[in-house]
Amino acid sequence: MSVEVTTISVPGGRPAVVLAEYDSPGACMHAAEKLRDAGFTRFDAHTPFPVHGMDGAMGLPDSRLGWIVFGMGLTGLLSAIALITYCNGIDYALVVGGKPPISYPSYVPVCFELTVLFSAFGAVFGMLGMNRLPRHHHPVFESDRFRAFSDDKFFVSVECADPKYDTASTQALLEGTHPNHIEIIEDNES
Amino acid sequence: MSAEKTDYRVTGTAWAGAWKIAAGVGVLGLAGAGYGYTVDAQRFAFSYLFGFFAFLVLALGATFFVLLQHVTNAGWSVTVRRTAEVFMSALPIFALLFLPVAASMDHLYPWTHDHAAVHAAASHEHGEAAEEGHAPAADEGHGHDHQAGQVLSEEQIEHQLHGELMASKSPFLNRGFFFGRAIAYFLIWFLLTRKLFANSVKQDTTKDLGLTASSQGMAPASLVLLGLTTTFASFDWVMSLLPGWYSTIFGVQIFAASMVVSLAVLTLVTYGLRSSGASGKAITTEHFHDLGKLLFGFNVFWAYISFSQFFLIWYASIPEETVFFHMRWSDGPWKSVSVAIVVLHFLVPFLMLISRNTKRFFGQKVLLLGASLLLVMHFVEMYWQVLPNYAAARGVLPTHAESFAPHWLDLACLLGVGGVYLAAVFYRMAQHPVVPVGDPRMSRSAHFENA
Structure with a gap:
């Protein structure tokens, strides 16, 4: 002692x-x-x-953060597909550059970007949430x-x-x- | 860690005699290829170029890997670096293996024929045929400058424009300069890999720190040289199969493929060395985790670059650019191969390798499966790069089932080139310790942990 x-x-x-x-x-x-x-x-x-x-x-x-990021990434991917299909395919179908309204190669950059954006949000806010942050005092x-x-x-x-x-x-x-x-x-x- | 002693040599393991098996396969493959040459010299040319380029890309990737470790002063990778070094050290043997490519260049590269003359003749022929059906004086104003006063059909104009395009490329695409460049590539590769390998194995016995400094000192400039030679070699040997077509990202795409295949092979071979006991405890789960991360990352990079190439061409839709994908993405057999590449070279390995757990656990079985899949898909991709041009050379349309016609010569050439190259690799492996025992960062690498 x-x-x-x-x-x-x-x-x-x-x-x-x-x-x-x-x-x-x-x-x-x-x-x-x-x-x-x-x-x-x-x-x-x-x-x-x-x-x-x-x-x-x-x-x-193991941190469960990866699952949050994966889920958010998937959400971003599906959001992008839904957004392009609705905007360019249904609501305002417009031929651009000789490509038909729903042409999947043009989906890829938007899908990629929204997947990354949502994943990053998932990683940052998921990390904060799992650490119970922000916290002003300990x-x-x-x-x-x-x-x-x-x-x-x-x-x-x-x-x-x-x-x-x-x-x-x-x-x-x-x-x-x-x-x-x-x-x-x-x-x-x- | 344990005090267990090992000399880190393959003596007494299956790896010691691997070069003999590879050499046997190589000789049989080349003999088959030689027989094939006498049967169908044109088919041999394309099949051989496929086998040659597929393995060349592996050797170049291993060289990139070694240089990257030096340029970043990487400590983690020291114990796996020697494996990459033996795959690098056999790069100069491709100078010999290039000879059949050089000998069959008339079959491979349309620019070897005097295009301007061929097309001028063709346009003249069509011109005579056209004159019979038209009154020459009526359409005088629409005639082409070169043959004023004469009406040209669309076909004639196409021939003429193509002839002019080929003539404008001839200062670069001609036999003399082509061989000059090839000699320069092989000379650079020979000097570079010899110096890097000599530094590394010399350090095994001398433990001289100056050798690390020497390799690191030459690494940045060497990376630039290797990047340029890889780019231009892929322009010369594969892109010019279709001389009217060009893609400025082509070299980067080949570089990405080289990193993916060399990391896949590095993962498989270092695992094999560890299983055989040759590398003792120098290679750990941490190394497989890192190799897996690089493999995953570079495969995503490969997909990014490959898609960028496709996307810009698809969007702009300019005929001289779209011809490459017209041959591979039109409804026909090659489209199935293209889709298989998207799924099995990107989507499936992406999902297999994204998790930390698959790289660290399950006895690395998922990682090994992913690396094996990427290795197989590398050969499929190289086949996809080269062989559609064989159909084009024979005038078979890409929508025709016959445009995709696998031949036994493909396998014979792949085994022939691969056998000779791997015999050289495994022979080197048997002569030296499988880890750089003299490197000052050996112990750091053997005991590092991913944070």
């Missing part, structure tokens, strides 16, 4: 996040593995650079030490809302991973 534990309080707050600080990516990854093995799901790692193998250490499944930013996550320190944060969270046992588990410091950060959001 040599690890220093401090609590950052806010008026009317309850514990929201437990933050553990490490000096090396290895220690940080080891802590993530322990949390994964203990069954935690709502925790995150914060590192100054991408750490290879962290996805596996955190037990993150309790970890109450910690002054946390600023070093973009400099030379490595952090693991555990949300108190995690079903496996228990004040005493989670703290003990994190202490077992030999962090420099543990902070319990409160938040007063309901």
Whole structure:
């Protein structure tokens, strides 16, 4: 029990996040593995650079973003086909450049562009949505030490809302991973 | 990682003797092709050009791949680079394999005949026939400048214009310059691939960092040279099969095809080397993931370029441009081949290779299947590039069922050229480690991970 534990309080707050600080990516990854093995799901790692193998250490499944992008791309493709067929084939059938109103080679550029556009929307907004962004505030930013996550320190944060969270046992588990410091950060959001 | 030692050589695996099998197939194929030449020299010319060009494009693609790795200082690809290098190193052998093409150029290239003279004669003939039915003086004003006072039929004008077009192209399309350019291409390819390969294998023993610097230093200029020679070689050897037709994107299209086929072959061969144990643990799932990404990306690029070529010609609808697709997209047997290329060279591989999972998991089986399909479709596409011109040379209309007439010579020439080329490739492979053991980035490449 040599690890220093401090609590950052806010008026009317309850514990929201437990933050553990490490000096090396290895220690940080080891802590993530322990949390994964203990069954935690709502925790995150914060590192100054991408750490290879962290996805596996955190037990993150494959991102489902690809399916959103694929669905949006397909929507874009079908929208383009519907748009051209209706506009150029039904509503205002016009012979352009000697080509019949519905001539499929001329569909391709529009189909391509709308597929790409919708896919890009799917990728950007899908990513934001799955990360629950934009979010104006997160309790970890109450910690002054946390600023070093973009400099030379490595952090693991555990949300108190995690079903496996228990004040005493989670703290003990994190202490077992030999962090420099543990902070319990409160938040007063309901 | 484990301390398991390996010398990264194919000794003791099936790859060690692969060159003998390839050489056997090559000799049999060339013997068959030689017999075919005595039976039907014109058919031989087109079949041989197909086999020659299909494998040449593979060798050029492997050279592009090696240069791209040097120009980008790529660390990930070091352990698969040697495989590309052996496929590159046999590029000069195409200088020998070019001889039958040179010998049959009269059968292949219409511009070898004196077009201006042929068409002048034709127009004169028609002119005499026309005179019989018309009163010469009546339509004087409509006559062509060259034969003022004489009425020209539409056919005559066509002959005359075509003759003039061919005459205007003759400063480029003539025997002397054609051979001069061919010699220049082969000389550039020989010097370039020899230097790159020598640098790489020398480093196996010396571990000299200067050799990496040397290859990287020559890479940018070499890429430009290789791009130009590939473009003009495809203009000379395939596009000029139809000398009245031109497409400025043709060289890019061949470059795209070369990248697709070389990445497909690289994927298949590196997988085979890993399965045989020759490459030890140097080639991992990460390499297949990256090769798969490049294969997918370049196949999309190939589709983009191929469609661009089709689309602009289709939209503008200018006769001298549409003739290429008239031969391949009119209702007839070649249209089925065109549709098969769209579906099996683009749509199916696109869906097979788009997912990260198919490139990393299922024991790479989906990736291997996609690469095999693209390899087969490369040969179909090259066949589609060359053989419609055989029908045209015999005056068979593209709507006629006979315009698509596969012949045993096609296979004999493909196996003949392919066997000789692959024998040279596998012979080199057996002589050197299958990964560049002296490269300073070896360990980085063996252990890298896709983020």
